[in-house]
Amino acid sequence: MKTLKSRRSTATLQPDIMPVLSAGRHRSPRSGACFMEFASFLAGERWSDHPSCTHAGLAHMARAVNDLTSNEGRSALAPLIPSVIGLTTDDPRLDLIIAVTAASAAIPIASIDRQHALAVGALVCQDALERAGGSAPIDVDGPLREALDAAPEAEAWARRFLDRNVRWRRAEISARQTHVTIAMSVDGVRSACAPFPDERLYALLESTIALSAEFVAREQEQAGTAEAAASSPAAPFTASAPPVSEPTARAQGDFSRHV
Template sequence: MNMLKGNSPDPMPVPSLMPVLSRGKHRTPRSGACFMEFASYLAGEAWSDHPACTHPLVASLARMVNDCTSDSSRARLVPLIPSVIGLKGDNPRVRLLIAVRAATAALPVSSSDHQRALAVGILNCERQLEGLDGELPEGLEARIRTAFDAAPETERWAREFISSMGAWSRTKFTDRTAETIIRVSVQGIAEACTPNPDDRLFELLSGVIEDATRVLAPVEAEPAPVAPPVDRRSDRARPVPAHARG
């Protein structure tokens, strides 16, 4: 199991008794495993690519990254698998952080067909997060700015589009909305004319896991203050001093 420790991006050998990462869904570990099937295996759950041990949107992105990563680079995803086990919860920030992470990673390299949808998604996530917290998480504003600087005309179009849609732009942001943004983002990165799509996909999955961990990781409760010991002697009747006797 040492192969799962550490966060080195280099491909790591997988013992023969463990499943081997490959594209798609698999009936048993003997035929291989996708990222989330491997997670279900390590978590001791029933074999599934939708295990209960991981937030559905983290799992969805992991499946997409697994399938869009080339066969020669997929093994480098293995060290990330243990970090998604137990990563679950219902905090509404998670879907927003995952979606905006994916969209900002994909916008600069995606085709124009994808860029407009991604830009609208980024602005929607930005508004939703500000509505929840009053401000954006640290570092997110700079990441959004960097993404838009790579496609200024697309940003201008997206802002005009949202403004023209009025009430539509204030509709509820759901898991389905996030799922659509994730799908367009991963596809955009995988199809991009860049020399390193596998690296970008790996960094996207790593970043999403970090974002989700910050929100979903259980916070250790501070120990309750210990009350000072009670001096039971103070409850006993004390003799009255002689000078106070009547």
């Protein structure tokens, strides 16, 4: 039987047993795996809950959903793991888009105290997205407007707060601050006075993965168009998942054999 040390010397980590999804961080596959640790394993990366194969904002949400989902419901998240592999971008707008859309999902159902904080976070991220320049490839204004219409008191409170604290609205927003809004949104969805919290968390993560895939696909399409502009007309964009890389295809194949 191979030791864990010898297995680490291979290109892909292949433990004797598949890790089991559980909350928190884990030292090795033998002690379990959170959502992103499992993704690092499938991608052939070093064991980590912060693998490079997934955008940081999406990974932050995946960890939060994993930890707040019940032990009974967590296994349902497993089929989503391969779909986060390869969803990466250096565009800082994706963090903001994930934060605003997550807050938009949480605001209508969150408790009133969480609604206040979520409305502030969403409006700050929306403003930062507008200041980032260019048209956002994903519409966040419509869903946020609907969410705030469902919680008018929270919107009024948030706007009064921001009027008194202009620096909150105009300051540069770091990825860490954006991730706070994402974490609050996941917590707001989980703790809402509504049935089926595990199903709500699953839907939030699933929709965020789809949003991230569309963002990355648009970015790749635009990059390809720029390269081909001098020699051929650009092909029309169709909203679809980004091309499957060799590591992603390998991970999906490995995962399907074990689940």
